[in-house]
Amino acid sequence: MARQDAQRCRVGLIGAGTFGLRHSRFIARSDRAGLVAVADPTFGSDRPVPDELREVARYADHREMLARGDLDGVIVASPSEMHVAHALDCLDAGVAVLVEKPVAVDREQARPLLDRVAEDPRARVLVGHHRRHHPAVAAARSLIEEGRLGEIRAVAAVWATHKTDAYFEIEWRRRRPGGGMLLINLIHEVDLLRHLVGEITSVQAIASNKARGLEVEDTAGLALRFENGAIGTLVGSDSAVSPWGWDQATDDDPAFPYHPGQPCLLIAGSRGSVSVPDMTVFTQPEPSWLEPVAQSRVPVQGADAFARQLAHFADVAAGRARPLVTAEDALRSFEVVRTAAQSLAG
Ligand SMILES: NC(=O)c1ccc[n+]([C@@H]2O[C@H](COP(=O)([O-])OP(=O)(O)OC[C@H]3O[C@@H](n4cnc5c(N)ncnc54)[C@H](O)[C@@H]3O)[C@@H](O)[C@H]2O)c1
Known part of the structure; x- marks a missing residue:
């Protein structure tokens, strides 16, 4: 049964670009949240109003939106360089924030947000590493924590798809500090690997910009x-055709074609292994390369990481849950990517 409006999280949105509009569609499908206001400077221009936002109060300045005083939570989907400033403005207005990844584009920029969360118990910040909300990820984490794979020894992850040329018409995606597939895409894989396997203590990267010839890889x-x-x-590429990658291997985002059954993350331990998100599990009671491995599958029910993330955000905003992905945690994923990018320069 649909929830009464009074029980829904009243959500505002900062940034009505590609992913902000995607968020508005996720909210429209949810019975936990309702979109009531949206801010984007293009609303002060002659940009046509997207269909999704016709019924929603629109502002050219997010501070005017926050001044309404009736929002429970705000989703920040502005360009990455603006995330910290926008999130802080929301906290100043007493509103919970779901800030898109990356939480920041450099460590110093993130510091005021981290300090604010550490010092103010009412400051609630969830970072949009939505994949952590997927039930396959929870199932893989349980397998590992229960020791069914033994000690984790080796992991391999891939994200490879071919973005359109139109995607790169937006200026910030073509340059640093916000652009490049390390920070836009592979940060999700890094975050998942940290969540499943543990902290990353060293990273080295190689990269190429040969396919597009842009400043960024x-x-x-x-x-x-x-x-x-x-x-x-x-390994990842935004200019290679493949079904291997989270976006293709799950039906999280209807914008991308779904290729069920394809793995994008392989985790191998001393007693067994798992491929994610298809959750095929291989085990051997007595490890030996001369013996066959037993194969089974962990059933995964009710995927849709974005719906789960939104429901979780409604709980965070209402003070019923602590953020699954904190700003501090997300900054560690950013740091791995930043260190990787720095290793390119050397
Ligand atoms: N979680 C995910 O899987 C995922 C996927 C895609 C993008 N993202 C993240 O979402 C963010 C936005 O990405 P995008 O591809 O939608 O970018 P985009 O450029 O398409 O959209 C950004 C929007 O922000 C608006 N904007 C600019 N300045 C603003 C301001 N001061 N106040 C309010 N709005 C402002 C722009 O006008 C634009 O409409 C990025 O940080 C990106 O990393 C996350």
Whole structure:
């Protein structure tokens, strides 16, 4: 049964671009939240109002939107460089924030937000690493925590798809500090690997911009060492055709074609392994390369990481839950990507 309006989280949105509009569609499908206001400087121009936002109060300045005083939470989907400033404005207005990744584009920029969260118990910030809300991720984490795979030794992740040329017509996506597929895309894989395998203690990267010739990379590979001794590789490209990548292997985002059954993350331990998100599990009671491995599958019910993220945000905004992905946690994922990018320069 649909919830009464009074029980829904009253959401505002900062940034009505590609992903802000996507958020507005996720909210429209939700019975936990309702979109009541949206801010984007283009509303002061002759930009046509997107259909999704016709019934929503629109502002050219997000501070005017926040001054309404009736919002429970705000989603920040502005360009990455603006995330920290926008999130702080929301906290100043006493509103919970779901800030898109990356939480910041450099460590110093993030500091005031981290300090604010540490000092103010009413400051609630969730970062939009939505994949952590996917039930396959929870299932993989349980397998690992229960020791069914033994000690994790080796992991391999891939994210490869071919973005359209139109995607790069937006200026910030073509340059640093906000652009490039390391920070826009592979940060999600890094975050997932940290969540599942553990903290990353060293990273080295190689990258290429040969496909698009932009200032930022279009293809990259990362070599990773984890605190628990595991070794990992992560390879990605925004200019290669493949079904391998979270966006294709799940139906999280209807904007992308769904290729069910394709893995994008392989995790191998001393007693077994799992491929994610298809959740095929391989185990051996007595490890030996001369013996067959048993294969099984962990059923995953009710995916839709964005719906789950939104429901969680409604709980965070109402003070019923602590953020699954805090700003501090998300900054660690950013730091890995930043260190990887710095290793390119050397
Ligand atoms: N979680 C995910 O899977 C995911 C996917 C895509 C994008 N993102 C993130 O979402 C953010 C936005 O990405 P995008 O692709 O939608 O970018 P975009 O450029 O398409 O949209 C950004 C919007 O912000 C608006 N904007 C600019 N200045 C503003 C201001 N001062 N106040 C309010 N709005 C302002 C722009 O006019 C534009 O409409 C990025 O940080 C990106 O990393 C996350």
